[in-house]
Amino acid sequence: MDIWNVLLSKPVLIGLHLGFAIVGIDAFLWLLGEVVADAGSVKRRLTAAWLGIAGFVLTWIIGGYYYVKYYGTLVKPVIKAGNAPWAHAVAMEAKEHIFLFMIPIVITIYFLARLNADELHLFGLRRGFIYLTAIAAGLGLSFGLMGFIISAAARWGVI
């Protein structure tokens, strides 16, 4: 079995999807802490923002591949036939579509991270930066909750 077969196997795909999502959420929580603390290092903010963007882009590509290749034929029918069909109809549908505006939001956060602490105060953008970063982390956490609901419904929904 070559490395691609391992990487493209279902459990590894789900693990990578979850792992990169955690990287993205944690990076934006880190960035949130930097801005709330009014820390002066632009380099650290940009590192956190880049890490967050990379995490969310990779979780999108990997999760999208799994969703298109396996979810519709293998997982969705199990959930719909189980005792929590709403896990697909609500959680999965909402998660896959709300995620589509995550990337524009985190790119905007990257542009905000380029400003130093003095510029943030001077332009009055610090509060908006904090709120938008909190929204990005909150959206990420809500995707995690929806992902848990979907996995639980697929695993235990028929018992």
Next chain:
Amino acid sequence: MDKLKSIYASSYSSVVTITAVVLITVSAELSAPLKEFLKSLTGHHWVTKSWFSLIIFALFFAIFFFAKKSVSDWETRKALNILQLFAVLGFLAILGFYIYEFLAH
């Protein structure tokens, strides 16, 4: 200042993208031919919507970025506030729509 213009353009472009994603998502659920059309473009309706969201964002970023020579801090703040509002409304609109759809059928 280019830093402010980037934030301004990215904020308004994100607002347009969020609005477009909500509209295409709801429309495709209510119209089977539209969903089929989206599917026919890439093989999966969600993949088409993904490309659609990226293209909309890039296109409107360029439009908002080059439309003005410069933006004030007040205009940038306003754009950022509107984006926060639309991010929350977009989340609630899509989640609310699918909850309604599930309960109604």
